[in-house]
Amino acid sequence: xxxxxxxxxxxxxxxxxxxxxxxxxxxxxxxxxxxxxxxxxxxxxxxxxxxxxxxxxxxxxxxxxxxxxxxxxxxxxxxxxxxxxxxxxxxxxxxxxxxxxxxxxxxxxxxxxxxxxxxxxxxxxxxxxxxxxxxxxxxxxxxxxxxxxxxxxxxxxxxxxxxxxxxxxxxxxxxxxxxxxxxxxxxxxxxxxxxxxxxxxxxxxxxxxxxxxxxxxxxxxxxxxxxxxxxxxxxxxxxxxxxxxxxxxxxxxxxxxxxxxxxxxxxxxxxxxxxxxxxxxxxxxxxxxxxxxxxxxxxxxxxxxxxxxxxxxxxxxxxxxxxxxxxxxxxxxxxxxxxxxxxxxxxxxxxxxxxxxxxxxxxxxxxxxxxxxxxxxxxxxxxxxxxxxxxxxxxxxxxxxxxxxxxxxxxxxxxxxxxxxxxxxxxxxxxxxxxxxxxxxxxxxxxxxxxxxxxxxxxxxxxxxxxxxxxxxxxxxxxxxxxxxxxxxxxxxxxxxxxxxxxxxxxxxx
Amino acid sequence: xxxxxxxxxxxxxxxxxxxxxxxxxxxxxxxxxxxxxxxxxxxxxxxxxxxxxxxxxxxxxxxxxxxxxxxxxxxxxxxxxxxxxxxxxxxxxxxxxxxxxxxxxxxxxxxxxxxxxxxxxxxx
Numbered sequence: 001x002x003x004x005x006x007x008x009x010x011x012x013x014x015x016x017x018x019x020x021x022x023x024x025x026x027x028x029x030x031x032x033x034x035x036x037x038x039x040x041x042x043x044x045x046x047x048x049x050x051x052x053x054x055x056x057x058x059x060x061x062x063x064x065x066x067x068x069x070x071x072x073x074x075x076x077x078x079x080x081x082x083x084x085x086x087x088x089x090x091x092x093x094x095x096x097x098x099x100x101x102x103x104x105x106x107x108x109x110x111x112x113x114x115x116x117x118x119x120x121x122x123x124x125x126x127x128x129x130x131x132x133x134x135x136x137x138x139x140x141x142x143x144x145x146x147x148x149x150x151x152x153x154x155x156x157x158x159x160x161x162x163x164x165x166x167x168x169x170x171x172x173x174x175x176x177x178x179x180x181x182x183x184x185x186x187x188x189x190x191x192x193x194x195x196x197x198x199x200x201x202x203x204x205x206x207x208x209x210x211x212x213x214x215x216x217x218x219x220x221x222x223x224x225x226x227x228x229x230x231x232x233x234x235x236x237x238x239x240x241x242x243x244x245x246x247x248x249x250x251x252x253x254x255x256x257x258x259x260x261x262x263x264x265x266x267x268x269x270x271x272x273x274x275x276x277x278x279x280x281x282x283x284x285x286x287x288x289x290x291x292x293x294x295x296x297x298x299x300x301x302x303x304x305x306x307x308x309x310x311x312x313x314x315x316x317x318x319x320x321x322x323x324x325x326x327x328x329x330x331x332x333x334x335x336x337x338x339x340x341x342x343x344x345x346x347x348x349x350x351x352x353x354x355x356x357x358x359x360x361x362x363x364x365x366x367x368x369x370x371x372x373x374x375x376x377x378x379x380x381x382x383x384x385x386x387x388x389x390x391x392x393x394x395x396x397x398x399x400x401x402x403x404x405x406x407x408x409x410x411x412x413x414x415x416x417x418x419x420x421x422x423x424x425x426x427x428x429x430x431x432x433x434x435x436x437x438x439x440x441x442x443x444x445x446x447x448x449x450x451x452x453x454x455x456x457x458x459x460x461x462x463x464x465x466x467x468x469x470x471x472x473x474x475x476x477x478x479x480x481x482x483x484x485x486x487x488x489x490x491x492x493x494x495x496x497x498x499x500x501x502x503x504x505x506x507x508x509x510x
Numbered sequence: 511x512x513x514x515x516x517x518x519x520x521x522x523x524x525x526x527x528x529x530x531x532x533x534x535x536x537x538x539x540x541x542x543x544x545x546x547x548x549x550x551x552x553x554x555x556x557x558x559x560x561x562x563x564x565x566x567x568x569x570x571x572x573x574x575x576x577x578x579x580x581x582x583x584x585x586x587x588x589x590x591x592x593x594x595x596x597x598x599x600x601x602x603x604x605x606x607x608x609x610x611x612x613x614x615x616x617x618x619x620x621x622x623x624x625x626x627x628x629x630x631x632x633x634x
Contacts, residue, residue: 006602013604032619039626200512226513 012079020077020084021136023060023092027129030056031122038118046117050107053121054100061096064089069506076138080210083138083280090350090507091135091276094357098269099128101361104485105261108368109375113161120160124265127153131269135276140189140209143277147185147241151178154270157262158254166376170257177240177250185237191230195221211284218287231285231292238281242274242329245302252310255322260375263318264364267325271332272353278336279346289340296337300431304330304438311445317367317378320445321360324404327438328356331419334431338422345422347507352415354503355403355496359412362400362489366393369482383452396486397453403493405446406439411496574629581620588613 018025030053037049071089076082106120130149137143155178159171189209195201196208196217203220205213218227240247255263285292307327314320335349370386372378387394403412416439423432496503544550592610599606 006598006604009599010602010604016605032616035623036619039623 015077015079017073017077017084020071020073021082021133023064023096024129024133026060027057027125030060031125031129034118034122034125049118050103050121053125054103054107057096057100057103057125061093061100064093064096076212078142080207080212081139081142082133082136083211084136086507087276087279087346087350088132088136091272092132094272094350094353095128095132095135095269098265098272098357098361099124101357101365101485101489102261102265102269104481105264105361105364105368106259108365108482109260112373113163115160115162120157120261123153123156127157127265128269131273134273137277137280138211140193140211144182144186144189147277148182150270150273151182154178154262154266157265158258160262161259161374164257164374164376166257166374167259168257170254170376173250174254174258177254181237181240181247184233184240188230188233188235188237191226191233195224195226195230211280215284215287218285222287222290228288228291231288232295234281235278235285235292235295238274238278239299242271242278242332243326244299244329244333245306245326248303248306248326248329251322251326252314252319255325256316256318256376258376260318260364260368263322264360267322267364268357268360271325271329272357275332275336275349275353278333279339279349282336282340286340293337293340296333297428297431300330300333300337301434302330303327303333304434308438308441308445312441314445315380316376317380317382317449318376320380320449321363324442324445325360327442328404330438331416331435334423334428334435335419337431338419338426338428341426342422345419345426347504348415348418348422350507351500351503352419355411355415355493358489358492358496359400359403359410362396362486362493363404365482365486365489366397366400369393380449380452383449385454385456387454392483392486394453396490398450399490399493401446401449403497405443409494409497411493414497414500571632574624574627577620578624578629581617581624585614585617 033056034049034053037052038046041049069089070086071084071092073084074086075084077084082088102124103121106124110117110120127150130146130153134143134146134150137146155171155175158174159168161167192214193208196204196214197206198204201217201221201224203217205217207213208217218224221227236247240250243251255266258266282292282296304327307323307325307330311320311323311327314323332349332352335345335352339345339349367375367378370378370382372382383397386397399410403410406412406416416435420432420435423429423435588610592606596606
């Protein structure tokens with residue numbers, strides 16, 4: 001081999017800080033370990049595998065939180081492929097926490113079904129690792145590979161209930177939409193690469209897919225039409241992932257059909273990863289902000305309004321939460337736009353994500369415990385005065401929904417408040433107004449869910465026939481572990497509402 | 511390169527579309543027309559009526575074979591270049607043995623999983 005190739009390989013090898021991505025490597029190895037356990041353990045011991053998956057993740061999360069809360073190092077690694085930063089570390093913890101909840105939800109909702117179990121947990125681990133690499137990506141190749149690893153995993157997870165037609169439909173729709181969005185993203189990347197590696201233009205680079213090099217090129221050529229089209233296509237591809245208007249069309253069907261654990265995974269982790277990418281890309285595309293900001297502003301306003309109006313008439317619980325998630329994406333977009341002018345807004349977006357995680361997981365955990373064979377059939381009426389029959393689940397639902405709606409003193413309120421402060425500081429008055437209108441509309445359907453859970457539902461009774469039987473008592477399968485999980489989610493929502501200090505200072509110290 | 515440098519591509523696209531359009535229009539305008547009937551519209555199959563479904567189904571077991579193929583295919587894909595650059599890397603004290611051992615370890619785990627799943631017991 002020529003010496004200069006070897007020298008540059010040596011330089012790259014020196015930046016291969018494998019120790020910095022140990023959580024992702026451990027997640028991958030744990031996934032392989034689970035698969036091996038499945039073939040090694042006798043059949044009756046297979047029930048232990050989900051528990052081992054959860055235990056492994058809790059140990060990893062505990063290790064990171066206690067010994068390594070701010071990450072080992074800052075700066076680019078692996079020859080510019082990934083950027084290690086405090087934000088990346090915060091998101092890594094976020095994804096791990098979400099993945100623990102998702103594994104638990106899967107354990108609950110698979111209990112009464114005949115399905116292959118182990119693969120779900122292994123795929124969850126791999127997807128989590130890929131999502132946190134995606135959040136750290138500093139190069140379009142890394143971004144795309146991580147994104148595809150996560151998305152291919154999601155294709156399987158969405159259609160996991162293969163006896164259920166709705167789950168298969170959701171899987172097919174997600175596959176087609178996912179492929180389409182990947183194609184759009186890839187086309188945008190190609191245009192940007194083509195524009196930025198053109199040696200005739202100033203600031204061009206041989207490694208134009210690196211975000212720093214791309215930014216340097218865009219600074220030198222802020223009016224390059226090819227680059228602007230490429231940027232818009234890349235943003236569209238990411239907008240598919242976060243479910244922003246007008247790319248939200250897959251959300252209701254996929255969220256309804258997917259198993260409840262996958263819905264939670266999509267709604268929380270996948271969306272957060274999309275925002276992590278968006279936060280990085282907005283920094284990269286900053287020289288084009290005269291185009292980018294109006295586009296994102298329009299998307300954010302329409303996303304908030306669409307999500308809230310579409311959720312108003314929903315009766316199906318998972319569709320409702322999915323569409324409300326669309327409006328949450330809109331609020332987060334406000335934060336992302338504001339982050340260009342107000343640097344702290346990045347941390348506030350992260351805080352909002354943590355609040356959204358805790359609130360959503362409490363709600364989805366309640367859904368997982370409701371007695372329906374397929375959770376895609378859950379309607380508002382199925383909640384029917386649930387709170388009276390199982391007070392614990394009722395309170396969990398009220399706190400989860402309240403936090404999502406942004407009722408003080410819960411965490412969701414603080415999250416929305418910080419986003420609005422960011423919008424105010426960045427002088428985004430139109431978006432601020434739209435956001436406040438959105439919150440007011442959302443109160444209607446969020447409180448509809450609480451009302452359904454706390455008040456009696458009118459059921460048709462005919463004197464000649466027997467009254468329609470009320471659904472069985474929910475939560476018959478609520479175990480100690482289940483209670484603990486839900487308590488963690490709702491306690492997190494309450495504590496973060498009153499006392500944001502530690503999380504806030506940790507995020508800003510990053 | 512500017513956008514104008516892509517004009518040849520545009521011309522190519524226009525030529526392809528134009529040629530195809532011209533041939534189709536020409537054949538409609540000048541071509542001979544015969545009477546249409548059901549038999550003439552059949553796909554030609556030696557005069558025998560076509561039978562069976564157009565898409566055949568595969569046994570799902572093929573995925574295991576496909577996985578085995580990928581396993582060894584990728585192994586070879588990485589191992590041959592690895593052998594070729596091994597000496598250069600060692601001479602320049604670049605890490606080369608550890609990474610490939612990790613990679614092979616993952617492959618062995620995959621192979622073990624496949625065998626335990628009964629990949630080579632076709633009759634099962």
